[in-house]
Amino acid sequence: MATKRRRVLLLHTGGTLGMRPREKDHALAPDELDAALLEHVPELERLADVETRVLCNLDSTDLTPTHWMALARTIAESMERYDGFVVTHGTDTMPFTASALSYVLKNLPKPVILTGSQRPLADVRSDARANLVGAVDLALRDVTEVGIYFGGKLLRGNRTTKTSSFAFGAFDSPGFPPLAELGTGFRRLAPSLVPQGAFRLEGAFDPAVVALRLLPGQPAQPLELLADCGVRAVVLQAFGTGNIPVEDDRIARAIEALAGAGVVVAIVCPSLHGQVDLDAYAGGRRARAAGAVGAGDMTLEACATKLMYLIGSGASPEEIRQRLPVPLAGEITP
Ligand code: ASP
Numbered sequence: 001m002a003t004k005r006r007r008v009l010l011l012h013t014g015g016t017l018g019m020r021p022r023e024k025d026h027a028l029a030p031d032e033l034d035a036a037l038l039e040h041v042p043e044l045e046r047l048a049d050v051e052t053r054v055l056c057n058l059d060s061t062d063l064t065p066t067h068w069m070a071l072a073r074t075i076a077e078s079m080e081r082y083d084g085f086v087v088t089h090g091t092d093t094m095p096f097t098a099s100a101l102s103y104v105l106k107n108l109p110k111p112v113i114l115t116g117s118q119r120p121l122a123d124v125r126s127d128a129r130a131n132l133v134g135a136v137d138l139a140l141r142d143v144t145e146v147g148i149y150f151g152g153k154l155l156r157g158n159r160t161t162k163t164s165s166f167a168f169g170a171f172d173s174p175g176f177p178p179l180a181e182l183g184t185g186f187r188r189l190a191p192s193l194v195p196q197g198a199f200r201l202e203g204a205f206d207p208a209v210v211a212l213r214l215l216p217g218q219p220a221q222p223l224e225l226l227a228d229c230g231v232r233a234v235v236l237q238a239f240g241t242g243n244i245p246v247e248d249d250r251i252a253r254a255i256e257a258l259a260g261a262g263v264v265v266a267i268v269c270p271s272l273h274g275q276v277d278l279d280a281y282a283g284g285r286r287a288r289a290a291g292a293v294g295a296g297d298m299t300l301e302a303c304a305t306k307l308m309y310l311i312g313s314g315a316s317p318e319e320i321r322q323r324l325p326v327p328l329a330g331e332i333t334p
Contacts, residue, residue: 008047015116016056044136108195234265
């Protein structure tokens with residue numbers, strides 16, 4: 001009796017993988033591409049029946065929460081019909097999309113693997129082929145979460161950040177071990193999330209969030225102005241473990257003004273390795289007293305998309321402050 005072929009849905013969103021140099025200036029731009037190019041990686045068919053759908057064909061810098069929701073909806077509607085999902089995506093904003101998907105695809109029962117490449121599929125020395133084949137392989141395994149597969153490593157999507165625009169290993173998840181690696185075989189390194197109930201698509205994103213990096217001696221006024229321009233939350237990359245200046249109180253007062261206007265200020269850690277601890281230094285305590293909330297060991301990507309998700313779900317500023325440190329999908333260490 002013939003065994004049933006397993007099925008993978010490959011959703012293309014764009015990125016370098018499908019790009020070619022433009023004639024006028026040789027800059028890489030999305031090519032007229034199609035499902036065919038992806039289908040021309042014949043090895044994929046040896047792994048599973050791979051159905052390709054081009055959702056959009058954009059540099060990932062042009063993707064927005066609207067695209068995240070379209071992806072999430074397509075995956076949710078197709079959940080029953082496939083064994084796993086692969087999303088091809090530009091590397092520049094891949095961790096944002098992965099984080100966003102992890103929040104709205106609740107109790108994911110099957111793998112959703114994002115991948116892409118540093119060099120186009122059409123290049124002789126491209127990493128696209130290996131990444132694609134690896135992602136499809138992983139989409140058929142027991143990975144019940146949103147992952148990013150790149151350069152041999154499968155990372156938890158909402159713990160990932162882009163660490164290189166040169167190396168074929170473009171990503172890292174500094175605060176969480178890789179979930180698995182593909183070498184001569186498959187090696188699991190950390191357990192996947194375990195679904196806690198029935199799968200469902202739930203939530204939406206409100207993009208009224210901005211991110212700022214604090215600089216020594218910077219003016220406070222640009223921060224204050226955010227109280228009055230429709231922004232609902234600010235991700236502030238402060239110093240060290242979440243510190244702001246204490247000798248000069250202007251930044252603290254700007255945070256107070258924002259908090260008073262109902263704008264949530266979430267502090268993320270500027271180091272790749274580390275986490276926010278608003279008790280450790282006087283500067284952290286001042287930030288908290290001013291109304292800021294610490295984002296623990298969340299990446300900036302995970303924190304910003306979580307704020308968009310919480311705002312999009314109708315939470316009040318106080319509810320957002322309370323819910324930000326509570327894990328939704330393994331994005332923060334409790
Ligand atoms: N600019 C490209 C993008 O994010 C980079 C890449 O795909 O690696 O779409």
